Amino acid sequence: MFFGGAGEIGGPFCAGLRGKNLATLIDCGMEAKREKALRLPDFAAMKEYFEPTHVLNTHGHLDHVGGEAALIRNGIVPRQFYKSVLAREFAPIHGEDTIHITIRNWCQELGITPRQLFEKLNGPRADGEHLPIDWEMLCTQIMSGAAQKILAAEGFIGENCVLPFGFQDLRDLEYLSETVTAGKPFKIGNTLVTPYNVGHIMDALGYLIEVGGKRIFFTGDFSREATGYELVKKLDPGVIGPVDVLVINTTYACQPLEPFKTVSERFRSDLAADMAAGRRVVACGFFVDRGAKVALEIEKADLAEYLHVDGKVRDGLSIYEPHTGKLTGIEKYFVSDKEDNRAQLVRSRIKNGQPAIYLVSSGMGVEGSLSNNYIGEHLHDPNAVIYRLGWCEPGTPLDDLSIAAQNGRVVNWRGQFTKFECGVRSYQFSAHATSAEIAQTIKDFHPKTTLMVHGAPRRLEQFKKENTDLPGEIVIAENGRPYKLF
Numbered sequence: 001m002f003f004g005g006a007g008e009i010g011g012p013f014c015a016g017l018r019g020k021n022l023a024t025l026i027d028c029g030m031e032a033k034r035e036k037a038l039r040l041p042d043f044a045a046m047k048e049y050f051e052p053t054h055v056l057n058t059h060g061h062l063d064h065v066g067g068e069a070a071l072i073r074n075g076i077v078p079r080q081f082y083k084s085v086l087a088r089e090f091a092p093i094h095g096e097d098t099i100h101i102t103i104r105n106w107c108q109e110l111g112i113t114p115r116q117l118f119e120k121l122n123g124p125r126a127d128g129e130h131l132p133i134d135w136e137m138l139c140t141q142i143m144s145g146a147a148q149k150i151l152a153a154e155g156f157i158g159e160n161c162v163l164p165f166g167f168q169d170l171r172d173l174e175y176l177s178e179t180v181t182a183g184k185p186f187k188i189g190n191t192l193v194t195p196y197n198v199g200h201i202m203d204a205l206g207y208l209i210e211v212g213g214k215r216i217f218f219t220g221d222f223s224r225e226a227t228g229y230e231l232v233k234k235l236d237p238g239v240i241g242p243v244d245v246l247v248i249n250t251t252y253a254c255q256p257l258e259p260f261k262t263v264s265e266r267f268r269s270d271l272a273a274d275m276a277a278g279r280r281v282v283a284c285g286f287f288v289d290r291g292a293k294v295a296l297e298i299e300k301a302d303l304a305e306y307l308h309v310d311g312k313v314r315d316g317l318s319i320y321e322p323h324t325g326k327l328t329g330i331e332k333y334f335v336s337d338k339e340d341n342r343a344q345l346v347r348s349r350i351k352n353g354q355p356a357i358y359l360v361s362s363g364m365g366v367e368g369s370l371s372n373n374y375i376g377e378h379l380h381d382p383n384a385v386i387y388r389l390g391w392c393e394p395g396t397p398l399d400d401l402s403i404a405a406q407n408g409r410v411v412n413w414r415g416q417f418t419k420f421e422c423g424v425r426s427y428q429f430s431a432h433a434t435s436a437e438i439a440q441t442i443k444d445f446h447p448k449t450t451l452m453v454h455g456a457p458r459r460l461e462q463f464k465k466e467n468t469d470l471p472g473e474i475v476i477a478e479n480g481r482p483y484k485l486f
């Protein structure tokens, strides 16, 4: 049964696999949409279906891992969470980020800053110095309802702040986590589980589950072509062999997708031209995976001398660096958080007409992120170009800006309509299999049953119609419906 992520793209992916001696979840994600409450897997349905004893995580993207701490918070406490070394390192960063963003959004609704809220609850320091915000204390005060009580007494009325988990849940999660490695099988009771590389992002895993003489393979998000200079090891069904049941992620079924290789070549030649012309480039990178891939593109294009890395991309690169052997010394390009340093760097380069590449997160330019500041600094610089590096949620500042670039060049920036001078370009650095590769993967695994998940149902119907030569039964899976595999 799927508790989220089937019949939809980006939903909180979560599959439950129940057998005689088996009660396992494959992924437990979270959906974080703008202007919508966080969405978690359907825990109520899960409680009715089974009590999972183990969780197999495929990779560190929020829609596959973000709900794990919330599972614990909701009183569902599996004995073990299995994940790759990188997914495990990213988990606390994602978790704390989720808490920060939820509190920030709530404060925005109430019309105060997180610092004001923190000082309201804990008092300003006697010497007038600013206290650093203790996010854990703030989180605890909100979760206990103490914050709401004090705010209500002062006339701040708003929706309640719903935090999906707290810092203790994140620590419990880490305590229950175990690292697994591609190609190294392990046992859950009598069930043999083997993780395999599946392309997509670095250290992403698919799981082969062998139970009662049957073989089930969960691909997770996957790709067939190697992408990102061997950072990513592609899915090879030949190594895994035929399976009885294939659960396949089908994000780009019947959707056009520019191959990674052509995106990467276009990116490098545009960037070289921009540097030769003395332009400033703000490249909005995601801190999981894409920031690292783009940093490698820049190194490969011999343009690292212009590179400045800022925002959470720095954390991402620091995590990747010891595992890749390819980003050695990348820290020397990090922008330091020292006061005024950043603004001076940016303004002097604009003023003196010097080229620069700012690789900075967030990837969607969301308010409050450093990429939002960098974009803002360059909106009126005709010799600047904003690079969008992948998919952006509709309504995010970078999505608004890319639409406006084709359409009147006026953007609503932080609540003000602004005519902008900078250029905007888009590079879809996808980490997913193309439609043809999805069909080929089903043929290669030759399953008796295929469950297609993580795609738009209408496109999956079309995919079925266009691919009549696929082996076995093809099922477009839905959330909340049990499927009997054998």
Ligand SMILES: [Zn+2]
Pocket (backbone or CB within 6 Å): 059, 061, 064, 200, 221
């Ligand atoms: Zn993913």
